[in-house]
Structures are given as C-alpha cells and as structure tokens.
Amino acid sequence: MNELELTYLPYSLKFKVPFVTSKVIMKERKGFIIEVTDSSGVKGIGDIAPLTEFGVESCETAEEQLKHIRLKIELRENIRKSITDFLTPYDNYPALRHGLEQAILSFICNKTKLKLNELLELNLAKEININAVIGFLPPKDSAKLAKDFVNEGYSTIKVKLGRENFAEDEAVINEIRNAVNESVKLRVDINGKWNLNEAIDNLNKLEKYNIEYAEEPVSGFEKFIDLSKETNVALAPDESLRNKDDAIAFIDSNIISFLILKPMMLGGLISVLELSQLAKSKNITPVITSSFESTVGRVNAVIAAAAVNTETAHGLGTAKYFEKDLIEDPFQIVKGKIKL
Secondary structure, eight states: OEEEEEEEEEEEEEEEEEEEOSSOEEEEEEEEEEEEEOTTOOEEEEEEOOOTTTSSOOHHHHHHHHTTOOEEEOOOSOHHHHHHHHHGGGTTOHHHHHHHHHHHHHHHHHHHTOOHHHHTTOOOOSEEEBOEEEOSOOHHHHHHHHHHHHHHTOOEEEEEOOOSSHHHHHHHHHHHHHHSOTTSEEEEEOTTOSOHHHHHHHHHHHGGGOEEEEESSSSSHHHHHHHHTTOOSOEEOSTTOOSHHHHHHHHHHTOOSEEEEOTTTTTSHHHHHHHHHHHHHTTOEEEEBOOSOOHHHHHHHHHHHHHHOSSOOBBOOOGGGBSOOSSOOSSOEETTEEEO
8 A cells, every 4th residue: 555645836827818719818827737646756747737617627626636645556567447436436526537647647657657658558649639729810810820830841731710790701712722722631520619500501611622530629529419410520528528438438429530638637547548559449539628728748649649649639738828837748749740
C-alpha cells in the first residue's frame, strides 16, 4: 500500500486575445496543479482543469473534493486496472480524476524510472499531425489566417461555426475554401449551437465545400441519430460525451465516423486510450484534443494522440493562445506536426 501526500496550487492562464466560440468567450483558463509525494520524496504531478461551460464540474467542486482526498493506493501487476479501480469514486469529477491519475502515473514513472509509454506498454507514433483552429473572425480575416496556417505547414484546419446568422458561417467557409486548395482538410466545430433542423439545412449547404467532419453540430445522442439520417457530412461528437458510457454508446451506434476525445473531460489518459482502441475496432477515427489546459495537462493529450498512431490531425495546438504557460512546452509544433 502506497500512502501519498497530496498538495495543490491553483493557476490561471490568460489568453492573448479572447477565444470566441458559439458557446463561450474565454479570457482565462483556471485549474490546479497537484503534487503527490511518498515518504522517500518521490513526486508526481498532475493537472486538474475543469471547463465548466463544456463539462460537468467546476473549479470550486473539484477543489472541495481535493480538500478531503487521502491517497492510499495499492498497485498491483495490472497498473491500468489498479489506478482505474482506485479512482472509481471520482468518476463524476472527470477533470479531478484526470489530475489524480496523471499525478499517480507520474509518481510511478519517477519511482520505477520508466517512461510513461513503457509503463503503459504503448506503441507511440514518432510524429503527430496537428490541426490549426480559426475562431470567430470575419470571412477575409479567416481566409488570410487559413493561408498563413497552410504556409506554416498545417494541412488540416478546424473552423468554429455557430454564428447567429448562418450566412456568415457559410461566407467564412467559402472564403477559406477559395483561399486554400482541396488537399487542405476543413473540419467545422459548432459546439452544439444548432437545433436539428438548422443542422440538417446548414450541413447540406456546407457539403459542397468538402468538409472532413462536423464536430458537435447538435447536442445529445438522439439528435445525432436523427441528423445522421439526413446528411452526408461525417459527424463527430464532442460535448455530447459527458462520460465513458456516452462515448461507448456513440461508438456502438454506427452513426459517426470520428470521435472527439478530451482526456481532461473524460477522466484521464487511461480511459481515452481504452476508448480510442474501441473506436478504431469499429472503424471510427479517434481525434484527441486538449481542453485549453496547462502544458502539464496537455502532455496527456499528446501521449493519447501518439498512441492513436494514425495520420489524422489532432487538436493539440492550444499553447500559443496563452500569454504565458506554467512550464515550457516540451512538444512544440513545427510545420503542423509534433515530433516525439
């Protein structure tokens, strides 16, 4: 039985400019860095960063839980199962669970002198393709930024949609598609803004722009089922995945082609690794994205994306949006890729 002392410190990361989506305007990102230490001084760290607008917990609820946690964990031969079993009481606090799991894994790696991929027996890709992101900007500005991204080496661009007037959304996509060639993949993210009828109409209008997939065009499993019958655009749930069971339901439904997996929103790396493997077994492409957490937490997303081991672009390029991060990013993006 390993007894670990747990301490934590809050953090706040300021955005260089507000990041605007159809659901929220983000000006700062708050969370906690936790540290666990055993009696011999071996440490592990993790990141807890609830995203209240998209998740099920807040910083306040996570901190309230933190105050009462006592870490006594028995590590059996099956490390994944040992940690999963220990963290089951925190399944309803996914960001908290993420941070605890990350800190425990970090501690074990430091204790055993193993790398994380060695500890979890992961076959990691040597490089990861990253998608660029365009928030709510006017059409001409969006097109210019898209061209800049392509010149930097990005081959996939995610565009935030969901303005009050869809004609403005379409104008943005039209300008971007005219600015970049067809080999550049465009994916759109609506953050659940549209109702079912709007989604049907809007996606049918966007189909001619060769959209890779539409991320969270509607909210909820049943609406995704209905929408899948009315559009040829590939669908990818994101915020509709509130927990592991939601993700499994989508994987089993046969209505999606892509699955957005955020380690911070789904309880940590181990859950996302399991969901990725299950999705791939059903010919669904996992796309790993960060949640604007700190560089500490983003490491988990990078490892998960490398474990997917496909050519698909992942959403990990969030570090550049902050004025200053907690630590230097160990996974810099160069020419649209992260090299491990």
